[in-house]
Amino acid sequence: MRCAIYPGSFDPVTNGHLDVIERARKLFDEVVVAVAGNDEKQPLFSLKERLDLLRETAGSIDNVRVAQFKGLLVDFAKAEDAGALIRGLRAVSDFEFEFQMALMNRKLDAAVETIFLMPKEEYTYLSSRIVKEIARLGGDVSSFVPACVAKALAKKFAK
Ligand code: ADP
DSSP: OOEEEEEEOOTTOOHHHHHHHHHHHHHSSEEEEEEESSOSSOOSSOHHHHHHHHHHHHTTSTTEEEEEEOSOHHHHHHHTTOOEEEEEOOSHHHHHHHHHHHHHHHHHOTTOEEEEEOOOGGGTTOOHHHHHHHHHTTOOOTTTSOHHHHHHHHHHTOO
């Protein structure tokens, strides 16, 4: 059984994340979408809200499981018996940080391989950060995120 972990903040999940999940699940028997619970970033959505939105959008996809993790990602991967970490690569801007993380994770555990997947072109400019910014300013985010996420964003920014 080949298992991969797809870690991230998912604050909130976007169509770009879902595109990566769809690609990853074709390559592995199981993909665990792992929401970081100890991120240094100040998320807009609580851990529970991020998990709920992911479960609503990806929870019923065959061979995809949504989970949370705290602590070192390589420790979580080992506990899940996963041999791979999935990361999405958008533009050149993602590269430096992702390169550093991948090599550091390899240093921490040489048995875990990082695999990068590119989304559909139309999602290469999409990030949770920009979606939050558009929603905060009252823009329409319905083509970037699932309907339940658009609704949750509207509720967050309702005055
Ligand atoms: P992090 O806080 O770890 O960057 P994110 O939730 O922002 O986590 O993203 C998780 C992963 O998904 C990262 O590898 C990121 O590059 C990738 N990702 C985010 N948005 C997209 C997108 N639109 N297309 C492809 N990959 C993406």
